[in-house]
Amino acid sequence: MRPATWLVPLGKWVAQGIGFFFVLTIISFLIVQLAPGDAVLSMLRIDTVAVTQDEIEALRNELGLNDPAWQQYVRFLGGVLQGDFGASLMTGKSVMGELSKAFPYTLMLAGATMAVVIVITFVLGGLAARFRGSLVDKGVAAFCTAGAAVPTFWLGLLLIDLFAVRLHILPSSGMATAAGLVLPTVALAIAIAPPYIKILRNSLIEASGREFVRAARARGVTESVIFGKHTLRDSLIPLVTILGVSLGSLLGGTVIVEVTFGIPGVGKLAVEALARRDYGVIQAFIIVVGMAIFVINLLVDLSYRALDPSISLKGAERA
Template identity: 55%
Template sequence: MNLSSRWLPRIWTWHSNSWLIRRLGEGMLLLWIVSLVSFGIVQVAPGDAALSLLRVDSVAVTIEQVEALRQEMGMNDPIYKKYFHYMGKLLQLDLGESIMTGRSVVTELSRSFPTTFLLAGSSLGLTVMIVAIFGSLSARYAGSGIDKFSTGFCLMGASIPTFWLGLLLIDLFAVRLHWLPAVGMANGKGLILPSFALAIAIAPPFIKIFRNSLLDCARQEFIRAARSRGISERVIFMRHILKGSLIPVVTILGVSLGSVLGGSVVIEVIFGLPGIGKLAIEAVTRRDYAIIQGFVLSIGILIFLINLAVDVSYRYLNPAISLKEAERR
């Protein structure tokens, strides 16, 4: 249906607002499902948090001590009562206390997230640089030696496990050359090796997608028309080819950021970084269920926000998406 120029902007604005409200509603439903999953994981998890806590504090543990602590922690309550208690605290933004430190889960997460954000941000920055350089050169010199080298790099990066790559980087740059620290932050220098390890593992699929997208976009009719009008290649590339080629890259990037967070867990343990991944591993080892629940919930929130940012970027990179949805309404 064709809409007049008078009413189309109003419908577009209304649709944008309704889309955002709908997405926020979906986010609330997602968070409830994630909270339900995190609660269920704790209920079916093996082991006994009370016994684990008493073994940390005492050498000899009696059955009476374990039962008394279980009663105090509410572990003997019916499951529905546990869930209502959990949701009631969650609605008050209270995630409980860590049995490892006695501090609140929010405090523990807030101490660990900055390191993870620094690692994720630096690795994504390196990924963008690697993808831009290799993808552009591979598309510009398609079929040449540069293109073959890029393909070999992609195969190597996709084949090497992240933890093994991290160990190789530690052995070369920390143990043999003594250029960079093997573990810890070390005033920011400790982020260099883990960031490269994550970037090399993440970049390969984006390089191939970006290369193919550049080639496909360069063959479009409107690009040929722009060249026929005498527009410079730089303007054509920056305003048309590059912008149109970013849509599939942004799509895959939004989906892959969850794997970035998952890969950071392994990297943080290998390089001894005090991030959210290392905290989660320690919580699983010590059966700190409050930390585990907070970790699952926070990762769910992050993934939702990332997907929302990807959807918003669609409407910037390709406004026709919003226009077509508005016309359908």
């Protein structure tokens, strides 16, 4: 692909990224401003230690909470641009330090889950397409229906009861060993995989019936060559497209699974921060996770363009 064809989309991505970043900072700032409760009271732990109104006002002035909202936002934005979200109310440590400790667990869970989802998708989606209308196809459809219908939290509890409590095969919580990653990964993968399986099945069936595929078969081209060179490539395009859309489901599922299995990831950290009104952690979570989703969507877009170069060419022609 010619480098010139990337200039227009690259400019759009940069502009969108900058705009999205500022929107996230505004949202995270307003959430704290409009949230019920008082961050100062949380910091002073008024529920266990008696404090005076003068002490509360002194801390407000120290934190600049009595300044106009626009001044508070500018100060907040300056800190964000330097990667400074202040100290966590829960631990007193740097918010970014807390996120840095939690992120590896979330990345491991998300990465392992997507790896399992890919395997399940290609195995079940391929079998369902190959044996269309058979018991295998119906069994895969039943699996997809059940996986989409069962709540992730409930599925996680079922897996814990079966494999940890009854069979004592796998740990019920934590990630002290690799075995601790198995149950949460399976629970999350079962919840996420069904849409991928259905799309791959339908795409493979549609691609296998196209005219150029039938022509290749008529010329004596082997099925393995047809599958690798034509059918699979065309079927991946809609699969990659839904990847960006399903990031919200992956994020939401990760939070649920981390809480269910006691994984010290970003999702569990955010839930605890919400419960304790640890606003610095909440703000950092919104901005960091939001930008991570933006970057992943960008990678999805790049993959989509690589699979279908005509998109880039059309974009260059319109420019």
